[in-house]
Structures are given as C-alpha cells and as structure tokens.
Amino acid sequence: MKEKTMKKLTKAIALAGVMTTGLTAAAFTQAEEVEVAASAAVSNMYLWRGQDLGNGAAAVSGDLSASMGGAYGGIWMSSGDTTNGQEYDLYVGYGGEIESFSYDVSVLSYSYPGDDAVNGEGNTFGLTELIVTGGFAGASASYYYPLSSNPSDYKYITLGYGIDAYSINVGIADADGKNSDYTHVDLGYAYSDNLSFTVSKIVLMDEEDSFDDDIKFAVTYSLPIEM
Numbered sequence: 001m002k003e004k005t006m007k008k009l010t011k012a013i014a015l016a017g018v019m020t021t022g023l024t025a026a027a028f029t030q031a032e033e034v035e036v037a038a039s040a041a042v043s044n045m046y047l048w049r050g051q052d053l054g055n056g057a058a059a060v061s062g063d064l065s066a067s068m069g070g071a072y073g074g075i076w077m078s079s080g081d082t083t084n085g086q087e088y089d090l091y092v093g094y095g096g097e098i099e100s101f102s103y104d105v106s107v108l109s110y111s112y113p114g115d116d117a118v119n120g121e122g123n124t125f126g127l128t129e130l131i132v133t134g135g136f137a138g139a140s141a142s143y144y145y146p147l148s149s150n151p152s153d154y155k156y157i158t159l160g161y162g163i164d165a166y167s168i169n170v171g172i173a174d175a176d177g178k179n180s181d182y183t184h185v186d187l188g189y190a191y192s193d194n195l196s197f198t199v200s201k202i203v204l205m206d207e208e209d210s211f212d213d214d215i216k217f218a219v220t221y222s223l224p225i226e227m
Contacts, residue, residue: 034068041222046080049156049171050184050202052216054080070096085114093131102135107147138162154180165190181206196220 039062045052046059059080065072073092081087093106109128128148134141144156154175161168167188174181182205190196198220202213 034066036064036066036227038062038064038225038227039222040225041220043080043218043220045216045218046078047198047200047216047218049173050182050186050200050216051211053084054082057082070094081112084112087112095133100136102133102140104131104133106131106133109148162188180209182209182211194222196222 041061041063043059043061045056046054057080059078061076061078061080063074063076065074067073071092071094073090075088075090077086077088079086088111089108090111091106091108093104095102095104095106097103107128107130127146130145130147132143132145138161140158140160140162142158142160144158146153146155154173156174157172159170159172167186167190169186169188171184171186173183182202184200184202186198186200188196188198196219198216198218200216200218202211205211205213
C-alpha cells in the first residue's frame, strides 16, 4: 500500500513538474509577444485636421506604446498647441486584416492638464473619440465619433489614398449648429522612415467661419527610441 502510494505521489510530482514547465513556457511565450515601442518627433508646426494649432510655433512630441497581436495602447505627448497648452493623449485599440481588407477600432482621449477652459474644474480630459477605420487596396476611410459630448455636436470623416511614399487625405469636419464646418486636403510625401512633408489647405468652409485657409507646409522628423 505504501509502495503504491509512493508511486502515485511520484507520478503526481512528475505531472506537476511537466504542467509547471508548460505554464512557464506559455507565459514566457506570451510575454515575448508583447512589443513595446517609443519614438520622438519634431515638426515646424502642430498641424491638426488642416489647422495650425501653434500659430507658427514648432512642436515636439513623443510616443510610448505596447502591442500584442492586434491589440495596442499607449500615450502620445506634444507641445506646440498655443491655445490649449501641453497635451497628452491616451489611446487603446485593435486592428487587423482580412485578406485585402484592413480594419481598426480605437478610443482616443485628448488631455490638457494645464487648461481649465478646456478641461473644466477637476477634469483633465478635454475630448474622447471612438475612431473606426477601414482600408482596401491603398484607400482608407475613418469616422470619428465623439464619446465625451453630444454625438450630434460634430463629426469628422477622413478619406485617404496612399501609394509608395505619396498620400492624399481629405478631412471633413461637420459641427452641427456651430458654423464650424470645413473641408481640408493634405498631400503627404515620406522622404524616408524618419523625414516626411505635408502640404495642407482648407478648401471649403462656411462663410461665417474664420479659419486660416492659407497653404500650410509641415516638415516632420521622427526617430525611434531603443527600448
């Protein structure tokens, strides 16, 4: 009886060892799948949806992100917004491909900790959006849905196409009842993985709007940061 018990105990210990080894290997494999990336960039202006938010001031930005499979999340920080001040954005999302079709769904929160007019008392989050994007054969379309305000307040849509180092993007901003509707066109050229150029212009807006419709020329240089 004692011998049988010892054999059972020996088998149990061996099985536990195999299971522990398997779980450890699985955990190690899963940990290897998590990718962490960081980058820093400098630009001659803060170009956002056809507008120069810095009124000619340069912008410095940085990004830290983590991804596993199709899921990702991170934080993006930037200077250069002379109206709202220092900015940091938090984002999470999931994207992938089905044959030639690509998709991405993300939530992005814009934060301005130093601007009470934007944030309100005790609130550092100025705006949160749900972004849905689909792409096929170089063409893409994105819809930005506001989560932090009345969905009827505004909507923003982009239509884009890219081939090799060249891209074109049309952005349509529609703010219901606020006389802030406009359309802008961006032409982009990526000289390298680090250096890119963008020419942007607001081509259509309401007569009551006072957006700067001059042609804007942005130069951006970015570098990955070794982790």
